[in-house]
Amino acid sequence: AQTVTQSQPEMSVQEAETVTLSCTYDTSENNYYLFWYKQPPSRQMILVIRQEAYKQQNATENRFSVNFQKAAKSFSLKISDSQLGDTAMYFCAFMKLGNAGKSTFGDGTTLTVKP
Amino acid sequence: DTGVSQNPRHKITKRGQNVTFRCDPISEHNRLYWYRQTLGQGPEFLTYFQNEAQLEKSRLLSDRFSAERPKGSFSTLEIQRTEQGDSAMYLCASQAGGSYNEQFFGPGTRLTVL
Numbered sequence: 001a002q003t004v005t006q007s008q009p010e011m012s013v014q015e016a017e018t019v020t021l022s023c024t025y026d027t028s029e030n031n032y033y034l035f036w037y038k039q040p041p042s043r044q045m046i047l048v049i050r051q052e053a054y055k056q057q058n059a060t061e062n063r064f065s066v067n068f069q070k071a072a073k074s075f076s077l078k079i080s081d082s083q084l085g086d087t088a089m090y091f092c093a094f095m096k097l098g099n100a101g102k103s104t105f106g107d108g109t110t111l112t113v114k115p
Numbered sequence: 116d117t118g119v120s121q122n123p124r125h126k127i128t129k130r131g132q133n134v135t136f137r138c139d140p141i142s143e144h145n146r147l148y149w150y151r152q153t154l155g156q157g158p159e160f161l162t163y164f165q166n167e168a169q170l171e172k173s174r175l176l177s178d179r180f181s182a183e184r185p186k187g188s189f190s191t192l193e194i195q196r197t198e199q200g201d202s203a204m205y206l207c208a209s210q211a212g213g214s215y216n217e218q219f220f221g222p223g224t225r226l227t228v229l
Contacts (some may be wrong), residue, residue, distance in 0.1 A: 004157070033215055045158075045206070045220040052215075074154070091157050100171065101146060101210055101218060105157030 001092050002027045006106035013082045014114050020067075020079045021109045023092030031097035034068065034075045039108070040088040048090070051075065055095075082113045117141060117220035121207050127227045128197055135193045136224045140209030144196045147190050148218060149182055150206040151175065158206055164190060 003026045013019035025034070036048040051059045051068050058066050063083075067076045079086055089110050093103040120139045128134050129170055140147050145166050152160035161180070162172045166187040176182075179197075184190040204225050208218040 044222050045208075047217045050215075050217075093157070095215075100163060100165075101148060102160045102163065102171070103158075103218075105159070107156050 002029070002104045004092050004094050004104050006090075006092055006109050008109045009107075010110045010112070012112040012114055013079075015084060017082045018083055019082055019111065021079075021092075023075045023077070023112065025073050025075065025094045025107060026033055027073070027091070027094065027096070029096050031093045033097070034066075035095070035103065036064070036066070036075075036077045037038065037091045037093060037105075038086075038088045039091065040085075044054055045091070049077065055075060079111075080103040084113050084115060087111060087113045097101035119207055119209050119219050120207075121221040121224050123224060123226075124222060124223045127229065130197060130199060131228050132197055133195045134197060134226065135191055136205055136226075138190045138192070138209075138221055140207070141188070141211075144211045144219070145211035146170070146210040147184055148208040148210070149190070149192055150208065152204040152206055152223070153202075155209030158213065161192075161205075183184055194226075197226075199228045202226055202228045 005024045032053045034051045038048045039045040049061045063080045065078045089108045091108045092106040095103045122137045148163040149161040152158045164184040177196045182192045204223040206223045207221040210218045
């Protein structure tokens, strides 16, 4: 079974600064996908960014980028130029290739962006 | 709004009662997932459908839980003889096509069992 660990329950960052959220996972699989989801207060969870394990290049989506270290089983999320709207809970998730979309989630990191 | 919708948004019930939740996915999304999220934890997979077929159920889904997607469109999740441990947020997500495609989540139904 796969496990996903987010070791930072809470983090805060000043507006316009950069913050990095950590995620590690444990798996014996070689082919899988990793995701970061954002869950704003009282709002729906949305996908922020995703990474295929076979790709060495780190994924980037505007202000969001990841540092994927496959050997270390690490998948951190960097948010640049933090905005107040980035305040949310962030979940890291793992999905085994061929696992029909079932994801294993970490317990989340609550990020607060301060003005 | 063409996103995933869930009803009701909140449900308070007494232990032992039955409850049913509904999820309306994005139109034409063939896959539909149910997750449970307890306070302070990430979502846990419960079950998923491809069209009307329920293809997998988690061991978390006890015999008191049943899910349906009768015409491959909306889905219902029923919990019979609710227990206090069933209190959680129940999330629905829909997806088009393959497993790697984005899952779109609904706002969830928060269940409180007294």
